[in-house]
Amino acid sequence: MRTTPHKALGAGVLTVAALAAFVLPGTPAMARPAAAPAACTPVQAVGNGGFENGTSSWTTSSPAVITGRAGQTAHGGSSYAWLDGTGSTHTDTLSQRVTIPAGCDRATLTFWLHIDTAETTSSTPYDKLTAKIGSTTLATYSNLDKNTGYVQKSIDVSAYTGQTVSLSFTGTEDSSLQTSFVLDDIALDTSGGSAPGDSTRTPAAPSYTVNLSSDTTGTEWTGHESATFTNASATALSEVYLRLWDNYHGTCDAMPIRVTNLTGGSAEAPTVDCTALKVDLPAPLAQGQSTTIGFDLGITVPSGADRFGHDGAYSFIGNALPVLAIRDSSGWHLDPYTNNGESFYSLAADFKVTLDHPSSLLVPATGTSSDTPGAGGRTVTTATASKVRDFAWAAGPFTKISGTSSAGVAVNVYSVSGISSSSAQSMLSTAKSAVDAHAGRFGAYPYGELDAVLDNNYWFGGMEYPGFVLDVVSSTALTHEIGHQWWYGIVGDDEYNSPWLDEAFTDYATDLALGKTGANCWNSVSWASADEKITNSMAYWDAHSSRYSTVVYGYGKCALHDLRRVLGDTAMAKLLKDYATAHWYGVSTTPEFKAAAQAATSTDLTSFWTQHRIDG
Numbered sequence: 177m178r179t180t181p182h183k184a185l186g187a188g189v190l191t192v193a194a195l196a197a198f199v200l201p202g203t204p205a206m207a208r209p210a211a212a213p214a215a216c217t218p219v220q221a222v223g224n225g226g227f228e229n230g231t232s233s234w235t236t237s238s239p240a241v242i243t244g245r246a247g248q249t250a251h252g253g254s255s256y257a258w259l260d261g262t263g264s265t266h267t268d269t270l271s272q273r274v275t276i277p278a279g280c281d282r283a284t285l286t287f288w289l290h291i292d293t294a295e296t297t298s299s300t301p302y303d304k305l306t307a308k309i310g311s312t313t314l315a316t317y318s319n320l321d322k323n324t325g326y327v328q329k330s331i332d333v334s335a336y337t338g339q340t341v342s343l344s345f346t347g348t349e350d351s352s353l354q355t356s357f358v359l360d361d362i363a364l365d366t367s368g369g370s371a372p373g374d375s376t377r378t379p380a381a382p383s384y385t386v387n388l389s390s391d392t393t394g395t396e397w398t399g400h401e402s403a404t405f406t407n408a409s410a411t412a413l414s415e416v417y418l419r420l421w422d423n424y425h426g427t428c429d430a431m432p433i434r435v436t437n438l439t440g441g442s443a444e445a446p447t448v449d450c451t452a453l454k455v456d457l458p459a460p461l462a463q464g465q466s467t468t469i470g471f472d473l474g475i476t477v478p479s480g481a482d483r484f485g486h487d488g489a490y491s492f493i494g495n496a497l498p499v500l501a502i503r504d505s506s507g508w509h510l511d512p513y514t515n516n517g518e519s520f521y522s523l524a525a526d527f528k529v530t531l532d533h534p535s536s537l538l539v540p541a542t543g544t545s546s547d548t549p550g551a552g553g554r555t556v557t558t559a560t561a562s563k564v565r566d567f568a569w570a571a572g573p574f575t576k577i578s579g580t581s582s583a584g585v586a587v588n589v590y591s592v593s594g595i596s597s598s599s600a601q602s603m604l605s606t607a608k609s610a611v612d613a614h615a616g617r618f619g620a621y622p623y624g625e626l627d628a629v630l631d632n633n634y635w636f637g638g639m640e641y642p643g644f645v646l647d648v649v650s651s652t653a654l655t656h657e658i659g660h661q662w663w664y665g666i667v668g669d670d671e672y673n674s675p676w677l678d679e680a681f682t683d684y685a686t687d688l689a690l691g692k693t694g695a696n697c698w699n700s701v702s703w704a705s706a707d708e709k710i711t712n713s714m715a716y717w718d719a720h721s722s723r724y725s726t727v728v729y730g731y732g733k734c735a736l737h738d739l740r741r742v743l744g745d746t747a748m749a750k751l752l753k754d755y756a757t758a759h760w761y762g763v764s765t766t767p768e769f770k771a772a773a774q775a776a777t778s779t780d781l782t783s784f785w786t787q788h789r790i791d792g
Contacts, residue, residue: 177483177518177679178637178656178729218367218510220447221274221283222343225362226428227255237269251288251326251360252427259347260303261356263294270359271344278338280366284715285314285333285343286449286512287362288326293319293355303355304348309333310341315719319355326360328424328449330512332715333364361428365448367510375505377763379416380408381466382500382525384567388473389532394491394539394571395477397531402470405500412460416441416469417501417508421520422484423450424513432476432484435498440469452501452510473498481633483646490572490592490631494641495520497529497567511672514714516721517679517728518664518671524563524761531557531569538576540590540627541569542644561623563761564642565668570629577601581608583615586625595630599649603630610655613689617749618662618756626661628654640664652686659685667756668763673713674792677764680710680732687733694737701731709789710735711766735788742784743777751776766792 223233227242227250234257236242242257250256259268276283285307295302301318307329308314314331343364347357388399407413420433428450435443441455461467475496481487483494499522502509511519531539535555539545543561550556561567574590577600581587589604607628615621623643630647638647640660647654663685664671664678671678687694704723707716710732717724740748755764755772770792774781785791 177639178653178683218280218365218447218452218508219277221276221364221366222362223272225287226250226253226360227257228253230255233272235269235271237267241268241270248290248356248358251290252429253360256358256360257345259305259345259357259359260349261354262349263352263354264349265351266347266349268347269344270346271342273340274343274364275340276333276337276364277366280337281334281506282511283333283337283364283366284512285309285331285362285364286328288328288360289317290326290358290360291317291319291322291355292358293322294353295319295322295355296353302350302353303357305357306346306348307331308342308344308346309336310339317357322355326358328512328515330514330715330718332713332719337366361449363447363449365452365510365512367507376409376411377502377504377523378407378409379405379413379461379500379503380523381406382523384497384499384525384527384529386473386497386527386529386567387532388475388530390534390537390571392534393486393489394533394537395486397473397475397477397493397496399473400470401473401498402468403498403500404466404468406466407461407463409503410463412462413457413503414460415454415456417510418453418455418498419501419520419522420446420451420453420498421495421513422475424515425478425482425484426476432478433496433498434474434476436472436474438469438471440467443471448510448512451513453498471498481631481635483634483636483639486572487592487631487633490570490574492568492570492629492631492646494568494639494646495566497527499525499566509670509672511714514672514718516718516724517675517714519714520566521670521672522565522668523763524565524668527559527561527564527567529559529561529567529569531559531571533557533571536573537571538574538590539569539571540574540576540588540629540644542567542623542627542642544624561642564623565665566641568641568644570644570646574629575600577604579604579608581612583612583620585611585615585621587611588625588627590627590629592631592633595632595649600630602651603628603647603649603654606651606654607658610658610689611661613655614659614662614685617685617688618753619666619760621661622666623661626658628657652690655689656682656686659683659689662756666761667759668761669765670763671714674711674764674766675714675717676710676728676732676790677766677769679728680736683729683733684736687737694734694740697734697737701734703789709791711789711791731788735790738788739773739781739784742779742781743773747776766790 388397426432444454541559543559638653638657645657659682663681669677
């Protein structure tokens with residue numbers, strides 16, 4: 177995803193050291209504590225995080241802190257925590273003791289926060305909310321962070337695994353002009369720490385079969401999905417997890433993605449803001465054994481020009497199909513959704529998706545599509561895709577134009593109303609040249625056709641899915657999103673924990689496709705703190721969202737340009753093409769890329785990685 181400038185959701189989230197304006201080298205990497213050897217059973221450690229059970233599990237400065245009274249609204253359910261809002265000198269507190277299991281090596285605190293204020297200043301934080309774990313301040317918010325609705329915050333608290341600590345929120349208000357800090361749906365999710373040494377990614381070889389039918393608008397879809405998979409690991413599978421990613425866009429009381437009537441296992445209550453659904457298998461699945469789970473599926477597309485949303489008559493349906501989470505040496509990957517970038521980490525899979533819809537709606541989708549007449553003015557679009565990590569589609573009265581790249585890739589451009597024919601033609605030309613340019617550098621495009629869906633109202637600029645991209649009218653952005661077909665699509669990665677492996681590599685590929693050499697790449701560079709690294713996870717970037725694009729996209733691609741200058745153009749080109757070939761339909765990691773780069777040169781790259789703040 178290539179973001180366009182917008183107000184950072186996490187502005188003012190953390191107090192950090194003043195910007196230190198220096199170019200390379202950076203500070204040495206801090207060692208991450210080793211994971212505990214015990215197996216991790218993922219848990220959600222906060223009790224009554226939605227406040228529906230009153231003050232149960234919580235200690236408050238006043239019984240009125242947890243409330244459902246008029247004046248504010250809940251994010252989910254009917255209750256919430258309302259700190260301050262008096263317009264006079266006042267302090268409210270909210271806390272509970274939480275235990276973070278020792279066997280887990282990742283812990284993420286998430287909560288939804290709404291701030292409204294009568295303060296008029298744009299520079300002075302008169303009223304503040306402080307989030308702490310133990311005696312450590314995790315984040316500070318103020319009247320300067322006011323917003324019109326709830327915003328989800330995500331903070332990495334992995335350093336506290338194996339501890340029982342106090343989680344607390346303190347709101348302080350000065351003598352005049354109220355500020356209300358409203359909290360809801362607080363969770364602390366843990367993962368990681370599977371059987372030591374079992375690095376096999378499983379469940380493997382997933383195959384999804386989906387049959388859905390839409391309403392007249394394309395915003396409601398109902399039907400059935402089944403998932404067949406194999407346990408590739410020597411460690412038995414007693415359960416699997418389905419990621420219901422788009423439940424981030426709703427609430428647990430009104431989930432946009434609804435799974436019912438599950439067969440082949442027993443579903444537990446969803447966790448991680450209802451984006452993770454644990455399915456207990458009827459018997460442990462041994463290595464090499466396969467099974468199938470099935471379920472009825474309902475999808476409600478919310479309003480909004482989003483990667484999951486509808487802009488008037490046009491629906492964009494990314495990450496809506498439940499997909500299997502991965503278990504590897506870190507345990508089950510159950511990271512929270514991030515709107516700042518991506519959380520997605522999935523193995524290459526086969527999809528056959530049948531979409532029954534009104535004939536007035538065009539339905540571009542991942543994979544190769546064919547249409548057949550349906551009943552009563554409807555069309556059945558069948559899309560098949562092999563070795564893709566996700567499946568996305570759109571539905572609406574689009575204008576469609578098509579062409580073929582010089583290398584023979586079929587390219588379709590779908591435009592919403594308001595996109596001129598000249599803009600659409602320009603983007604078709606860009607798409608054809610971009611797909612060939614990337615293929616020439618990294619390997620032939622394997623997905624048959626490529627669909628680009630254009631809407632200048634997308635707040636995020638552009639978003640990638642296999643064989644399917646969402647974009648504003650921008651040649652640079654479209655070249656970037658098409659580059660993701662290789663760096664995330666073909667060469668996969670854990671997008672939550674290693675976002676640089678897709679965004680930095682894709683921005684570098686975009687520069688090459690556009691003839692840019694990265695000259696003056698490091699002009700005016702500054703690092704915000706010693707903790708800021710190109711290789712930081714989305715947990716870090718969600719807490720420092722204003723720095724995400726600058727560091728991961730900008731500094732990341734600059735580091736790759738620098739690596740090219742160390743290796744030489746020919747050696748760098750060979751490195752990336754060989755690396756893509758070696759990880760085709762597989763998963764890239766930072767240590768693997770660093771090892772491949774070192775093997776491509778006789779120069780010791782140790783100081784290079786340190787100077788460029790590339791850890792791992």
